Amino acid sequence: MDGEVIIGLEIHCQLNKLNSKLFCGCSTKQQGLEPNVMTCPVCLGLPGALPVINKKAVEYAIMVGLALNCKIAEHTQFYRKNYYYPDLPRGFQITQYDYPISSDGILIVEADGEERLVRIRRVHMEEDPGRLVHQGSIETSKFVLVDYNRSGMPLIEVVTEPDLRSPKEARRFINKIRNILEYLDVFDGSLEGALRVDANVSLRGGHRVEIKNISSYKGVERALLFEISRQQNMKRRGIKVVQETRHYDDERNCTITLRTKEQAEEYRYYPEPDLVPLSVKGWESALREKLPELPEARRERFKAQYGVSDNHAKVMTSEIRVANYYECVAGKCDSRITATWVADYLKGELNYRDMDIKDAFPPETMIYILDQLSKGIITDKGAVEVIRTILDEGGDPKDIIEAKNLAKVETNITKVAITEVLKENESAIKDYKAGKAQAFNFLVGMVMKKTRGRADPTEVNLLLRELLECT
Amino acid sequence: MSMAGQYEESIHKTYDRIRHSKLNAFITLTEQEALKTARAADEGKVTGKLVGIPVAVKDCITTKGVLTTCGSKILDGYVPPFDAEVVARLKKEGAVIIGKTNMDEFAMGSSTESSHYGPSKNPWDLTRVPGGSSGGSGAAVAGLESRMALGTDTGGSVRCPASFCGIVGIKPTYGLVSRYGVIAYANSLEQVGPMARNVSDAALLLDVIAGHDPKDSTSVNAADEVHYTDYLVEDVKGLTIGVPKEYFGEGTDKKVEKAVWDAIMKLNKLGADYKEVSLPHTKYALSAYYIIAMCEASSNLARFDGLRYGLRVGKDENWHTTFSRIRADGFGEEVKRRVMLGTYALSEGYYGRYYLKALRVRTLIKQDFERAFKDVDVLAAPTMPFPAFKIGEHAEDPLSMYMADVDTVPINLSGVPSISVPCGFAGKLPIGVQFIGGFFDEPKLIRTAYTFELNTDHQKLPEGF
Numbered sequence: 001m002d003g004e005v006i007i008g009l010e011i012h013c014q015l016n017k018l019n020s021k022l023f024c025g026c027s028t029k030q031q032g033l034e035p036n037v038m039t040c041p042v043c044l045g046l047p048g049a050l051p052v053i054n055k056k057a058v059e060y061a062i063m064v065g066l067a068l069n070c071k072i073a074e075h076t077q078f079y080r081k082n083y084y085y086p087d088l089p090r091g092f093q094i095t096q097y098d099y100p101i102s103s104d105g106i107l108i109v110e111a112d113g114e115e116r117l118v119r120i121r122r123v124h125m126e127e128d129p130g131r132l133v134h135q136g137s138i139e140t141s142k143f144v145l146v147d148y149n150r151s152g153m154p155l156i157e158v159v160t161e162p163d164l165r166s167p168k169e170a171r172r173f174i175n176k177i178r179n180i181l182e183y184l185d186v187f188d189g190s191l192e193g194a195l196r197v198d199a200n201v202s203l204r205g206g207h208r209v210e211i212k213n214i215s216s217y218k219g220v221e222r223a224l225l226f227e228i229s230r231q232q233n234m235k236r237r238g239i240k241v242v243q244e245t246r247h248y249d250d251e252r253n254c255t256i257t258l259r260t261k262e263q264a265e266e267y268r269y270y271p272e273p274d275l276v277p278l279s280v281k282g283w284e285s286a287l288r289e290k291l292p293e294l295p296e297a298r299r300e301r302f303k304a305q306y307g308v309s310d311n312h313a314k315v316m317t318s319e320i321r322v323a324n325y326y327e328c329v330a331g332k333c334d335s336r337i338t339a340t341w342v343a344d345y346l347k348g349e350l351n352y353r354d355m356d357i358k359d360a361f362p363p364e365t366m367i368y369i370l371d372q373l374s375k376g377i378i379t380d381k382g383a384v385e386v387i388r389t390i391l392d393e394g395g396d397p398k399d400i401i402e403a404k405n406l407a408k409v410e411t412n413i414t415k416v417a418i419t420e421v422l423k424e425n426e427s428a429i430k431d432y433k434a435g436k437a438q439a440f441n442f443l444v445g446m447v448m449k450k451t452r453g454r455a456d457p458t459e460v461n462l463l464l465r466e467l468l469e470c471t
Numbered sequence: 472m473s474m475a476g477q478y479e480e481s482i483h484k485t486y487d488r489i490r491h492s493k494l495n496a497f498i499t500l501t502e503q504e505a506l507k508t509a510r511a512a513d514e515g516k517v518t519g520k521l522v523g524i525p526v527a528v529k530d531c532i533t534t535k536g537v538l539t540t541c542g543s544k545i546l547d548g549y550v551p552p553f554d555a556e557v558v559a560r561l562k563k564e565g566a567v568i569i570g571k572t573n574m575d576e577f578a579m580g581s582s583t584e585s586s587h588y589g590p591s592k593n594p595w596d597l598t599r600v601p602g603g604s605s606g607g608s609g610a611a612v613a614g615l616e617s618r619m620a621l622g623t624d625t626g627g628s629v630r631c632p633a634s635f636c637g638i639v640g641i642k643p644t645y646g647l648v649s650r651y652g653v654i655a656y657a658n659s660l661e662q663v664g665p666m667a668r669n670v671s672d673a674a675l676l677l678d679v680i681a682g683h684d685p686k687d688s689t690s691v692n693a694a695d696e697v698h699y700t701d702y703l704v705e706d707v708k709g710l711t712i713g714v715p716k717e718y719f720g721e722g723t724d725k726k727v728e729k730a731v732w733d734a735i736m737k738l739n740k741l742g743a744d745y746k747e748v749s750l751p752h753t754k755y756a757l758s759a760y761y762i763i764a765m766c767e768a769s770s771n772l773a774r775f776d777g778l779r780y781g782l783r784v785g786k787d788e789n790w791h792t793t794f795s796r797i798r799a800d801g802f803g804e805e806v807k808r809r810v811m812l813g814t815y816a817l818s819e820g821y822y823g824r825y826y827l828k829a830l831r832v833r834t835l836i837k838q839d840f841e842r843a844f845k846d847v848d849v850l851a852a853p854t855m856p857f858p859a860f861k862i863g864e865h866a867e868d869p870l871s872m873y874m875a876d877v878d879t880v881p882i883n884l885s886g887v888p889s890i891s892v893p894c895g896f897a898g899k900l901p902i903g904v905q906f907i908g909g910f911f912d913e914p915k916l917i918r919t920a921y922t923f924e925l926n927t928d929h930q931k932l933p934e935g936f
Binding site for chain 1: 532533539541546549551552553555650651652653654655658659685686687688689766767769770772773774775776778779780787790791794814817818819822826
């Protein structure tokens, strides 16, 4: 199909759950530190310093390969990718080329109404370069500072075949990768710079453009949307898209030319002599046994163990923190009601606020709220109000219920309110008797208004109907 | 006031000699620290295998707090914050580090002429080179400016100056000695090696530096239990010496050939057998060596951009302009030649034709040696095809200089060990014979070289020393 969108991704994830960097003993906890303090001769590339592979990083990479249904190599090798850049202290990056740790995997993502089979070409290990710090913006800065704290951070790169067909699929794919890596406990995707994506995109029949430097989850979709519409506009005007590498500017949400095909980089890959080829024969079976429960399996378990719907199970297991949160609460409350409150209400409120569940309130708070609900102390509406208030302003649910008068009113108070409403709205009673259904709803509304929402709607319905029949 | 002790006295004398020397063997002297160590040794505060013994260290080996230049302008002012593993081991054994020795820039050369700090001189003839690239170490040991020295041998850089200066030098099995802190020229080929005036000292120094280091992934623990000084034994009975015919003949000086054959006959008289063997792929070794070494060098030397350490010249402009200018100014001609050729050979489209082909040759050469060592215990061959040449003799023709390495590079390509010992003179110039062994056969080489040394009289001091 001419013009069809074709997308392939290269996803770099920092294995930031490791204790030390890929080739030295420096800590991976380098965020928020003074520049260049988490460095040593090895990650600074000082002359004579030699890399030594972090065995745990290799294990993590194999686990990622297994979780992405890849073939795991028996022998793996590191290569030098040679290029000059100030953030690269050796003048080459140690990465993998031939003989990556794993290859030929598959991951399925939801496409609109169908399932998209995405082939994974390879998953390999490499080191992160340092970080350039510009004074002001990249264009106006008179100089650049380099922070090598990040240098040598362990990365894995997941390379897909060009199997994705829309920016939305690309976003879903990346979220899925993030989720799997977090299930494996090798990655914390919430840390800044933990994930970076290069995307290849073309319209079928046209040239391929590589977009570099996408560094946020939402950026992937936005960059692709921009680039696709740019290519479609060119096509409409009869201009040929050239094969090139473009840089994504997150702030201005556009892509700009970095280099064209003629200026293609020449990396002179060759095997790193300082790291001998690594035999990982036999590691696969041992690590396969250590693999934790992955999202798909957990989703099935949620359905079986908690009797929740497939949709609720899917929503909750597609983020490990939400799944963990749910299990915490479901242990103490009705599991199906909990699912509704976590997957629908809480998740909805968090999405609306662009918040992560780890920044919300602890499961204990949710247990308290659901407990108040089940005891009939607050209404559904009151519970939602409590959740919103905590997310926006913080606070203790008990205090909020009190301060906002959210406790359900007693039956006799509800009765008094109904009596008053009926007195004040005689015309509505007439309408009701005449068979107008809206009149009843109007009266319910007036009762709720009078009780400031604290009456139990079910009770209001019952009592109101009863009293109307008597009048 | 107390009198200077025996060690301190001797170190004082050493520095006096160096100050009056014409050899230009050192780039940096570490006199204060050396005297401090010597005094501590005199006071009995130091223990180890090398207490009070002067050792010179080649300037491509990193020394904490001491200028380390690799003989290059580009490392101007670079003071490393850490010690190479071999230096740490020297210190642990009580050695007195005299200073950092001169060398061909980044160990690229066989004469020490490409040093930014000027050529070193051969103590046997000041108009001649001491060999290279560890020429400063060779000259220092032969010229009594240090009892021992560390060199590095990538394609013959320990054995060549040993041969030219009439001393002993060992290129250990690849992986026997840690490369941590050795500034790489061609890292798949090089090893740190001891240089000394006799086999006993060389074995002692090897004992100190050899052994597994977890900081170097290519280092092995195959021979950690071996004590090299245990093999200072006068006995070659039952040993079979192989004579590789490819190392003799065209291009080899007749006097060198004769001296090496005399050495073989001497060992034969002492009880060893000998037979001719063939290493058929030797003729491809030099080309393969230079391709691999240049390719690796082009990548290893990429880090020298002036940004973090070393030379910084001119005004800072944009990245490419600035680092290009620093590299243009900081690297010498030979280094630039090798970096450019190596970059070319690694480029897309040429990689298979040059680099991969050279790796295949390397495998064949390794197999040559493996085959030979099924029949013989050690090989004996000239270290260098000719004695020390005049300073400037090969200046106009780099290729003729490369040819000097023809007998040493196959050993680096295969990774096996070799020891070069004096075996005679061409006029007043020393000649060296090298004994080559199988992987980790250093004990056998030391035994052979020690027996040869005990029964000959080639270890002399240069005139006037």
